[in-house]
Amino acid sequence: MNKMWKNKNVWILLIGELVAGLGLWMGIIGNLEFMQKHVPSDFMKSIILFLGLLAGVIVGPLAGRVIDMNSKKKVLIYSGIGRTLSVLFMFLALEYESIVFMICFMVCIQISAAFYFPALQSVIPLIVEDKDLIHLNGVHMNVSTVSRIAGTALAGVLLVVMNIEFLYIGSMIAYAFILMSTYALNVEETKETKMIKNKSSNFKEIFPVLKATPLVMSALFLTIIPILFLGGFNLMVINISELQNDPAIKGLLYTVEGISFMIGAFFVKRMTHFIQPINLMFIFAFVISIAHLSLFFSDIKIMSLISFAIFGLGVGCFFPIAATIFQTKIEKEFHGRFFSFRNMLDRILFQLVLLSTGILLDTIGIKYMVIIFGVVSLMAVIYFGIRNFLYHPRETATSNKNNML
Numbered sequence: 001m002n003k004m005w006k007n008k009n010v011w012i013l014l015i016g017e018l019v020a021g022l023g024l025w026m027g028i029i030g031n032l033e034f035m036q037k038h039v040p041s042d043f044m045k046s047i048i049l050f051l052g053l054l055a056g057v058i059v060g061p062l063a064g065r066v067i068d069m070n071s072k073k074k075v076l077i078y079s080g081i082g083r084t085l086s087v088l089f090m091f092l093a094l095e096y097e098s099i100v101f102m103i104c105f106m107v108c109i110q111i112s113a114a115f116y117f118p119a120l121q122s123v124i125p126l127i128v129e130d131k132d133l134i135h136l137n138g139v140h141m142n143v144s145t146v147s148r149i150a151g152t153a154l155a156g157v158l159l160v161v162m163n164i165e166f167l168y169i170g171s172m173i174a175y176a177f178i179l180m181s182t183y184a185l186n187v188e189e190t191k192e193t194k195m196i197k198n199k200s201s202n203f204k205e206i207f208p209v210l211k212a213t214p215l216v217m218s219a220l221f222l223t224i225i226p227i228l229f230l231g232g233f234n235l236m237v238i239n240i241s242e243l244q245n246d247p248a249i250k251g252l253l254y255t256v257e258g259i260s261f262m263i264g265a266f267f268v269k270r271m272t273h274f275i276q277p278i279n280l281m282f283i284f285a286f287v288i289s290i291a292h293l294s295l296f297f298s299d300i301k302i303m304s305l306i307s308f309a310i311f312g313l314g315v316g317c318f319f320p321i322a323a324t325i326f327q328t329k330i331e332k333e334f335h336g337r338f339f340s341f342r343n344m345l346d347r348i349l350f351q352l353v354l355l356s357t358g359i360l361l362d363t364i365g366i367k368y369m370v371i372i373f374g375v376v377s378l379m380a381v382i383y384f385g386i387r388n389f390l391y392h393p394r395e396t397a398t399s400n401k402n403n404m405l
Contacts, residue, residue: 264316
């Protein structure tokens with residue numbers, strides 16, 4: 001553990017994530033403020049956001065091939081340049097009060113993200129040993145959570161005392177900082193990773209790899225469980241606030257979930273000393289399902305807070321474990337394509353869950369919606385639990401024996 005903290009790459013990664021997260025959330029708050037002022041239709045707001053998402057999904061297969069066939073550090077640098085320059089479109093949007101320039105910004109920054117984040121996930125296992133991956137993934141997610149809280153708070157303060165332009169100036173400075181720090185990364189790619197540069201690389205090649213690793217398939221499908229909660233997170237918070245007739249509950253729910261997430265991500269490594277990581281993944285998927293079901297009592301203030309606390313703890317433990325499974329069970333030469341595929345899948349699922357949540361909240365209400373989502377989650381946990389522990393005992397036993405992570 002001490003060796004990991006002496007690694008300068010780890011500090012570059014974490015400090016960069018903190019600063020870039022501040023810039024990201026300042027930009028997001030700026031986007032919402034701009035749309036609130038210039039886009040009166042909620043439907044048009046969703047279309048603008050969807051166009052950016054769609055651009056990221058379209059370039060996903062290309063991003064996977066590029067990451068696997070080139071230096072991951074170079075991909076991070078070039079995508080960082082694209083992300084930094086994309087903010088220029090928002091300055092034009094502000095100057096001319098143009099929605100078209102904002103759409104250009106959304107498309108460019110999402111395309112950059114489609115390259116940047118899968119490359120980042122591919123770099124993490126190259127800078128630390130496998131035994132430290134789960135700890136670094138947990139810390140990395142905690143830093144991301146802190147940057148989200150600090151970024152939104154800072155943006156709120158700046159909007160009160162300054163013009164919206166300063167949000168994007170801060171965002172651009174943050175992106176430029178992470179771009180410069182990326183140059184200092186010292187990533188030693190393995191011989192196997194470099195060999196793929198001389199081979200043809202097809203995005204479809206990831207599917208046989210997934211089929212050959214049932215544990216990864218299970219982890220990939222189990223990530224649907226937290227997405228069922230996260231996809232409609234904001235809509236549920238608003239609905240709970242209206243249900244309880246208490247505007248202040250929104251801030252409390254966000255705070256409780258964020259704190260619980262950080263606690264879970266901080267302690268998950270210690271839990272692996274007592275319970276095998278594979279078992280923990282299913283345990284916390286089950287915990288997330290229970291959190292969803294418990295929102296049936298969301299009209300009671302204390303129960304809604306407890307539900308969000310349970311969810312925060314569950315995802316704080318689940319995501320570092322799942323990320324480590326992906327990083328260790330998938331061969332490094334496929335990391336770019338796999339993480340691009342996962343990035344595409346997450347984006348599509350988030351939008352589907354968001355739309356489904358909106359429809360169900362309007363038709364049957366939050367109480368019955370969470371029962372449906374909770375039951376689906378529980379069924380998924382049971383199915384993949386049986387599949388791994390009964391149908392694939394040899395893989396599970398081997399993974400447990402070697403502590404896999």
